[in-house]
Amino acid sequence: MNVRRFNWPLWAAFLLALIAAFSYFAFFVRFPVTRDFPWANLLLFLLVAVLLLMGIRRGFARDRAHPTGSKIITSIVSVVSVAIFAFFVFVIFIGGRWLPPSTGAPHVGQKVPEFTLNDSNGRQVSLNELLSTPIEGKPPKGVLLIFYRGWW
């Protein structure tokens, strides 16, 4: 039997690898349960692994229409798929830890530095004001300063 079979598992693996990687940043990052540890994406990559094994088996089969070409393409697509996985693991588990030590940041018991900054409407707001303006008619019990990377 010499049938030209489209190696769908191989290409499905590649496509799914792209989805598994980018869906973290586009979607799963919004939910703490899938952001703090990327369970969902790792599961998708597990599926990628299964499809990849199927695709490699098919791609290296003796009855391919073009055995050599098939081996080359299968190898390239497999390596790229694994590279996408490696990139994902790197960004989440290693890159995410590339943070400065910030040893000079205010410690528990210290007073925080004063500041006056513009809010999103361009109005000047001081730390003093944030600590004293009532919340629902009552004096605040405290302020939670949330420093974040920014949205871009």
Add this chain to the structure above:
Amino acid sequence: MGSFNQAGIRPVAISADTPEETRDLLKSAGYTFPFLSDRNAEVIRRYDLVHAHAGEGGRDIARPAEFLVDPSGTVRWINLTENYWVRARPADILDKAKLLQ
């Protein structure tokens, strides 16, 4: 956010984003607490939270950090995450807010 109000805690977000960039974020996320712009990362620097050149176009930004501050301006709790994909959850913070009661 209602639970923060009930606990008497005012969240305040600070980043090196401009007010314009922040307005875009607020439009899609619907936060109602103050978002402050520290465009030149000066306050961020004073708090020793600078993540040099990690922002768009190589600009300095803040590394993620949260400080629970009482009305006298004293830090009562701090969260300096060691992986920026992992963040403190509101429930954990409200728990810490009991320190201020």
